[in-house]
Amino acid sequence: MSITKLCDYCGKPAIYTDSSLVYGKSYGMIYYCPDCHAWVGVHRGTDKPLGRLADAELRDWKKKAHDAFDPLWRTGRMKRNTAYAWLAQKLGIEVKQAHIGMFDAAQCMQVIQICQQERSYH
């Protein structure tokens, strides 16, 4: 029995389906809204969505946010946990909410800005 996940754009219930629908290859299950062509993956082994449904524009923002943020810890400048704690503090949110997968476009833009500032100081 899957849970009901409402589309974050139109508010209609999203379809719980295999990700091969959107990727052409199965990477697990997703919640998918056919009206908005928006989707989100689930936590491995569960039907719990990873965050909000993302349309093409939001997916693009999330990718850019990751591109800006990930080097902070990938390069070893910060530990991964430290980097997320730092990001949460900068955004004024709790650490447990600091997941780019859960961010909307506005928060992704903030992440990009914060990381660009951080880089220009060092």
Ligand SMILES: [Zn+2]
């Ligand atoms: Zn929708």
